[in-house]
Amino acid sequence: MPIENDGVMIILSSPSGAGKTTLVNLLSELDNFQISISHTTRQPRLNEVPNKDYYFVDEAEFQRLIKNQEFLEYAKVFNNFYGSTRTPVINNLNKGKNVLFDIDWQGADQIKNKKLDYKLITFFILPPSKEVLFERLTNRDMKDKLIVDERMKQFDRDVLHWINYDYVVINDDLNKCFQKIQSLINAEIKDGSKDYDKEFIRSHIEKLSS
Numbered sequence: 001m002p003i004e005n006d007g008v009m010i011i012l013s014s015p016s017g018a019g020k021t022t023l024v025n026l027l028s029e030l031d032n033f034q035i036s037i038s039h040t041t042r043q044p045r046l047n048e049v050p051n052k053d054y055y056f057v058d059e060a061e062f063q064r065l066i067k068n069q070e071f072l073e074y075a076k077v078f079n080n081f082y083g084s085t086r087t088p089v090i091n092n093l094n095k096g097k098n099v100l101f102d103i104d105w106q107g108a109d110q111i112k113n114k115k116l117d118y119k120l121i122t123f124f125i126l127p128p129s130k131e132v133l134f135e136r137l138t139n140r141d142m143k144d145k146l147i148v149d150e151r152m153k154q155f156d157r158d159v160l161h162w163i164n165y166d167y168v169v170i171n172d173d174l175n176k177c178f179q180k181i182q183s184l185i186n187a188e189i190k191d192g193s194k195d196y197d198k199e200f201i202r203s204h205i206e207k208l209s210s
């Protein structure tokens with residue numbers, strides 16, 4: 001059973017480019033919210049800051065962390081390894097901080113299956129349409145057509161995982177989406193009523209998949 005003063009674990013996953021990193025960064029500005037900084041073997045993007053956006057490590061170091069069982073979860077995504085180390089997460093939760101994870105469905109499944117003694121809330125973020133997703137990926141990935149094509153191809157597979165999340169939220173207007181997530185987190189923490197329409201989400205997913 002979670003202890004009342006412990007923090008809450010909040011996972012955001014999405015098909016690449018839907019906006020979860022942007023949303024996690026916004027949420028982290030709220031009082032008492034802390035991002036779990038992942039380790040990755042991927043190369044930094046131009047705008048990324050080492051030890052803030054990610055701990056960038058080589059494959060040997062990543063394998064050492066796996067061997068030492070330092071990861072709460074880890075996975076291979078798009079040919080690179082990504083993982084969340086356990087100690088900082090547990091320390092923050094024990095201090096009453098809410099910990100935000102920007103991780104894929106494999107990592108979300110692993111954390112869910114661990115059934116830790118902390119409350120867990122999971123969000124799956126979707127774009128308003130595939131056209132908008134393509135635009136966002138093209139802008140972010142510096143017109144690297146290969147990356148954009150690879151991530152668009154992955155979309156149809158990634159979207160299937162929505163079913164395993166507590167809430168699916170559409171990131172059209174950034175601020176509205178941020179407020180929606182914030183209000184669902186508050187409702188979960190205070191056990192209040194949740195403004196959530198699962199049927200609307202189901203029909204949005206049908207449109208995205210057709």
Ligand code: ADP
Binds near residue numbers: 172
């Ligand atoms: P993810 O982490 O899901 O891969 P990002 O947060 O990196 O996605 O967002 C992808 C791109 O889309 C970024 O360039 C980001 O600035 C932009 N973006 C995110 N949310 C919105 C939004 N609601 N409206 C317009 N652009 C957005």
Ligand code: 5GP
Binds near residue numbers: 015102104105
């Ligand atoms: P990107 O390379 O675009 O930053 O991230 C690619 C994917 O890896 C995203 O779906 C992101 O959520 C996921 N990811 C980032 N960090 C982790 C992590 O620590 N664990 C897992 N399982 N996935 C991660």
